Amino acid sequence: MRAAVFHAPNDALTVEDIDLNEPRGNEVVVRTGASGVCHSDLHFVEGLYAMATPAVLGHEGAGVVEAVGDDVAMFAPGDRVIACLSIFCGNCDRCLSGEPFLCMQSPMRRRGDEPALSWKGAGLTQMAGLATYAERMLVHQNALVKVDQDIEVDRAALIGCGVTTGLGAVLNTAGMEVGSTVAVFGAGGVGLAAIQGARIGGARTIIAVDVHESKLATARELGATHSVDASSRDPVEAIKRIVPGGVDYTFEAIGLKVAAEQCYEAIRRGGTATVIGMIPQGTKLEIDGPSLLGAKKLQGSSMGSNRFRIDMPRYVDWYLQGRLLLDEMITRRGKLDDINEAFRAMKAGEVARSVLMFDEDA
Secondary structure, three states: OEEEEEOOOOOOOEEEEOEEOOOOOOEEEEEEEEEEEOHHHHHHHOOOOOOOOOEEOOOOEEEEEEEEOOOOOOOOOOOEEEEOOOOOOOOOHHHHOOOHHHOOOOOOOOOOOOOOEEEOOEEEEEHHHOOOOEOEEEEEHHHEEEOOOOOOHHHHHHHHHHHHHHHHHHHHHOOOOOOOEEEEEOOOHHHHHHHHHHHHOOOOEEEEEEOOHHHHHHHHHHOOOEEEEOOOOOHHHHHHHHOOOOEEEEEEOOOOHHHHHHHHHOEEEEEEEEEOOOOOOOOOOOOOHHHHHHOOEEEEOOHHHOOHHHHHHHHHHHHHOOOOOOHHHOOEEEOHHHHHHHHHHHHOOOOOOEEEEOOOOO
């Protein structure tokens, strides 16, 4: 099968013929229908996060089950599924405490196991236990949720990461209250999902912050009541002009040190700033210590604190009801061979989300 192979930071990915192992035990083979191109993948391409190479990236996918291992009972060939990188064991303390997104012993093939993917006889690293930039995925069944609703595969793929991460950060991690004031830094896929989470959750003021007017326009279309162009204005000052004293909740959806610090500065006394983006490894955030006496909170979020087998079908329903807008989030569609162009467009700020289409019938 074909896959986009990541060789080294700052090098172009190459589309290669690779081999897929047979499913064993609790594993499932999924024919990839679509994969979103997420900014988290770009962090690895740019060397901001480390990964053993060669590797197959991608973690935002949906498709159709082709084959299952002997111990799989909840999926069968022909099932339409969404994949999620929050692969849970169901037995550790975090899973049993209702936090499967923080699973301590995620059940996937490890270093030293027979690799799920190989190229020229050598194993390939499988990003997040998924590797969606390939025509097929070999994943643990606890990485999948069955989708019975009639939703297009590219929209379903977005739910696999960006939508779940953004919506969940607002509704689950932060637990935003109805009538709150909110600012979201970054109007890419995750940020747009956070903006929609704030709208769906009943926020009265939703401020989108970005440096690209085209992305701010999309943010307003999806629910932002105000927008701030951070390329020409201090976003903290602008936010406090809109909401004196600062907003109740902020969300950082870029992965930048300065944006995370500005998120904290932009909240009121007693407010909560939630960092969603992947801050580069080794980065230290700096906040004003005495301001903590005002009960201000800075916290992180992992994949929207999801319980994805409950959350994702709910998000599909919201989409079908017209409450969650996904069509508007997809700026471009392409094929696997377009992966490097998709990364270029993302870096240039030209897209909210690019989606790679593998199988129009999936």
